[in-house]
Amino acid sequence: MRCFFRSRSPAGSVTVIAGAGPTGLALAHELALAGVRTVVVESLAERVEQTKGGTIQPRTAELLELRGLLEAMHARAVDREPVGGHFATLPVPLDCSRWQTRHPYPLSIRQDLVEEVLEHAALARGAGLRRGHPVTDAEQDTEGVTVTTTERTFRARYLVACDGGHSTVRKLLRLPFPGRPGTFQAVLAEIRLASVSALVPERAGHISGLTRAAGGYWSMLVPVGGDRYRLTFAPEDEAAALSGPVTESEIVDALTVVYGEDTRLAHVLAASRWSDATRQLDHYRHGRILFAGDAAHIHPPLGGQGLNLGVQNAINLGWKLAATLHGWAPDGLLDTYQEERHPAAARVLHHTSAQRVLAGPNPAEDVAALRDIFTDLLSLPDTNHRLAGMMSGLDAPGRVPDAELVTDEGTTRLSALLRSGRGLLLDLTGGHPLPPGWSDRVDRVHAKPDHQLTEAALLLRPDGYRCWSPVGGPLEAALSRWFGVAATGDAV
Numbered sequence: 001m002r003c004f005f006r007s008r009s010p011a012g013s014v015t016v017i018a019g020a021g022p023t024g025l026a027l028a029h030e031l032a033l034a035g036v037r038t039v040v041v042e043s044l045a046e047r048v049e050q051t052k053g054g055t056i057q058p059r060t061a062e063l064l065e066l067r068g069l070l071e072a073m074h075a076r077a078v079d080r081e082p083v084g085g086h087f088a089t090l091p092v093p094l095d096c097s098r099w100q101t102r103h104p105y106p107l108s109i110r111q112d113l114v115e116e117v118l119e120h121a122a123l124a125r126g127a128g129l130r131r132g133h134p135v136t137d138a139e140q141d142t143e144g145v146t147v148t149t150t151e152r153t154f155r156a157r158y159l160v161a162c163d164g165g166h167s168t169v170r171k172l173l174r175l176p177f178p179g180r181p182g183t184f185q186a187v188l189a190e191i192r193l194a195s196v197s198a199l200v201p202e203r204a205g206h207i208s209g210l211t212r213a214a215g216g217y218w219s220m221l222v223p224v225g226g227d228r229y230r231l232t233f234a235p236e237d238e239a240a241a242l243s244g245p246v247t248e249s250e251i252v253d254a255l256t257v258v259y260g261e262d263t264r265l266a267h268v269l270a271a272s273r274w275s276d277a278t279r280q281l282d283h284y285r286h287g288r289i290l291f292a293g294d295a296a297h298i299h300p301p302l303g304g305q306g307l308n309l310g311v312q313n314a315i316n317l318g319w320k321l322a323a324t325l326h327g328w329a330p331d332g333l334l335d336t337y338q339e340e341r342h343p344a345a346a347r348v349l350h351h352t353s354a355q356r357v358l359a360g361p362n363p364a365e366d367v368a369a370l371r372d373i374f375t376d377l378l379s380l381p382d383t384n385h386r387l388a389g390m391m392s393g394l395d396a397p398g399r400v401p402d403a404e405l406v407t408d409e410g411t412t413r414l415s416a417l418l419r420s421g422r423g424l425l426l427d428l429t430g431g432h433p434l435p436p437g438w439s440d441r442v443d444r445v446h447a448k449p450d451h452q453l454t455e456a457a458l459l460l461r462p463d464g465y466r467c468w469s470p471v472g473g474p475l476e477a478a479l480s481r482w483f484g485v486a487a488t489g490d491a492v
Contacts, residue, residue, distance in 0.1 A: 013037050015325065016147045016156040016310035018135050018169050020044070022053065022111065023240055023293030023310030024162035025118035029067065031438065032125035033136060033421040034462075036325050038154075040127065041149050043134030043163070047119075050190045050270045051222070051230040052111035055304030057085070058096055059393025061103035062402060063315050065415045066464050071105075073344055076113040076185025078224050080105075080204035087387050091208035092378035094388035099400040100452055101394055106304060108204050110224060114307065135168050140288045158316070160290045162310070167295035173286060179298075179349075181276025185244050186234035187254075189271040192227045197262035200229075215257035218361030227266065233258070236362040248269035276300040276356050279350050284338045292317060302355040303350045303391050312393065313341050319421060319462035328441060328484040344396075351390065364435040398465035400458065406449035415464075417445055423483055424460040425475075432457035432470070437486020438479050 005483055015031055017024045020042035031038040054063070064070040083095035086104045091302035096104040123129060130152065138159055145159040161169035170177065190321060193200070199208050203224050211220045219233040233254040248268055255263050280297040293310030317337045323329035358371055377383045390394030402415045405426075415424035417424055425434050434444040442459075458477050459468035468478035479486070 002223060008096055014039055014042060014156050014157050015144070015160070015321065016154050017160045017162055018147070018167075019161065019163035019293070019295070019311070020115065020119065020129060021046075021162060021164065021293065022129065023115050023120060023295075023314050024160075025115055025122055026311045026314035026463055027125040027160060027162060027163055027292065028122040028129075029069075029118055029125060029161075029313060030421065031322055032122055032127040032323030033067070034319060034326070035323045038122075038127045039154060040122070040129045041133040041135060041154075042129065042131045043168075045132040047112050047115055048270065049112045050110065051224050052057075052188075052225070053114070053304070053307030054108060054111060054222070054230065055085075055307065055411075056107040056109060056114070057304060057392050058099070058101050058103045058106065059307045059368075059396055059399070060308040060311050061313065062099035062101065062394075062399075062415070063106055063464065065402065066105075066315075066319050066418045067121075067421070068419050069117055072107055072117045072120075073107060073114065076109055076117065078108040078110075078204050080108045081206065083206045084388065086207045087303065087373075087378065088374070089207050089211060089302075090230070090358065090375050090378055091206070092375055092384065093206050094383050094391055095374060095381075096388045096392050096394060098385050099389055099392070099394040101392075102402055106392075108224070111307060112123050123451055135163070136174070138169055138172050138289065145288050155397045156288075158288045158290065158385060160292060160321070161293075161295045161313075162293045165294040165298045165371065167291070169289065170281070170291065173289065174465050175281060175286070177279045179279030180277065180353075182277035184234065185273045185275050186232060187252050188274055189231045189233075189246065189272060190269040191231050191251065191271075192266040192269065193229060194227075194264040194266035195262055197260040199259045200263055212258050213361065217254050217258050219258040221256060221259065228269075231255070231485050234361060246273060269369065276299065278353055279344075280345055280349055284342060285335065290317065290321070290337070293463050294343075297349065299345075299349045300353045300356045302359060305352060305391075309345055309348055309392060313342070315463045323441075323484070328487075330481060332434060332483045333482070333484075395464070397436075398467065400460065400464065400466050401452045403452040404450045405445075407445055407447045412447075417443070418460065418462070418464055418488070422463055424458075426453075426458045426460065428453060428458070429456045432475065435476055435479065435486070437488070438483055441483045442479065 014037045017040045020040050021442050024040050028038050028040050082105050092308045139146045145156045147159050163168050173276040197440035216236050217233050222230040224230050252265050278299050284296050292313040320333050324334050334336040427446045428449045461467050467482050
């Protein structure tokens with residue numbers, strides 16, 4: 001029997017998120033933090049234990065630190081060598097040290113454990129989660145969206161589709177998903193091993209030490225704790241790729257050929273096929289329905305980008321949607337989600353396409369030569385720095401390092417001052433008071449900076465990005481641009 005989730009307002013006061021993956025749960029946490037009544041609807045009845053994305057890049061780690069969520073991720077992470085990420089599996093680690101980050105190495109963690117942390121945090125702040133509730137219909141009007149699931153109907157102000165690369169919401173709206181279809185298929189399997197040979201890696205590390213090619217297969221085997229591994233493999237002859245459900249015999253064949261007969265399968269936890277398809281929605285907003293994560297863009301899984309793109313989408317969108325719902329958003333604020341995040345994803349689609357050429361399992365002679373030259377270029381500090389910033393997300397415009405600060409209350413870090421999800425005026429000289437009218441949305445902190453911050457003051461958005469410094473014009477103009485019209489009767 002269906003029931004209706006309605007509030008007293010005609011459009012309802014709830015925001016519905018379709019999909020309880022990392023993107024949807026991160027968004028639920030952001031909205032709940034901002035006091036928005038939020039419900040996540042998920043088609044799966046329970047969380048799937050799988051590594052899947054498996055990597056938190058340095059910039060995503062910084063954003064999770066802003067919300068106090070990174071420590072719990074570290075507690076669940078896989079032990080790995082302290083080594084940088086990669087570009088196209090080339091054997092030169094990316095060096096993030098020049099980007100002034102406290103998190104220079106990717107964090108290896110199963111995706112279901114990322115979801116566990118985000119789910120607990122979102123629910124603790126009051127978000128709702130309905131598992132086993134696949135979306136079956138979504139109809140919008142000028143006031144809101146009616147979201148129908150197999151069990152319930154919700155009347156929402158907004159619907160955000162975070163329901164993956166095969167997004168049901170995207171299909172219900174009949175939206176084109178332009179791009180390139182896949183050119184090959186590979187297998188991703190979550191497995192337990194009964195025994196291992198000396199060829200099986202003992203510890204996660206740089207990808208170049210985790211990949212092997214033998215007997216017509218390309219494979220990557222990553223230890224993810226105990227006897228559990230993430231196995232990726234594909235025939236070097238792309239024409240030999242299979243279709244349909246992954247069979248246990250396929251997995252056994254690949255393991256035996258690549259890692260020897262002493263490597264024996266104990267159990268297949270999950271297995272699926274993936275391709276290098278590349279697609280992106282032209283627009284992430286369609287009226288009161290928005291898209292984030294894989295529902296908005298898909299790309300080859302090279303360099304651990306997908307989960308990170310989705311979580312960064314969520315943290316960008318969350319405060320803007322909350323501001324819109326609370327009524328203080330300036331004109332066009334919600335549209336900056338498209339303006340900022342669409343190019344970010346397009347960039348990932350572009351460089352993962354390039355990596356696909358360099359990382360192909362059976363490179364032609366000219367591609368092999370290109371790999372050799374590119375490996376040499378990666379050994380140059382400036383080239384490595386450039387690509388490290390791109391792959392880690394640390395070169396994001398407006399990013400501010402997590403500086404150590406001394407306030408009237410003692411020593412703290414910039415990230416700790418943004419835990420509330422509000423804007424922050426960081427006054428580093430004592431000469432920049434917060435003008436009247438914005439204290440309900442923006443905190444002001446007077447602090448002495450470390451060497452990483454040289455400006456006299458900074459205005460930061462709730463997602464931690466710089467949106468003003470004194471050289472950028474009047475503070476009031478930036479406050480109005482990002483935090484709306486000043487409220488009346490506010491104290492300084």
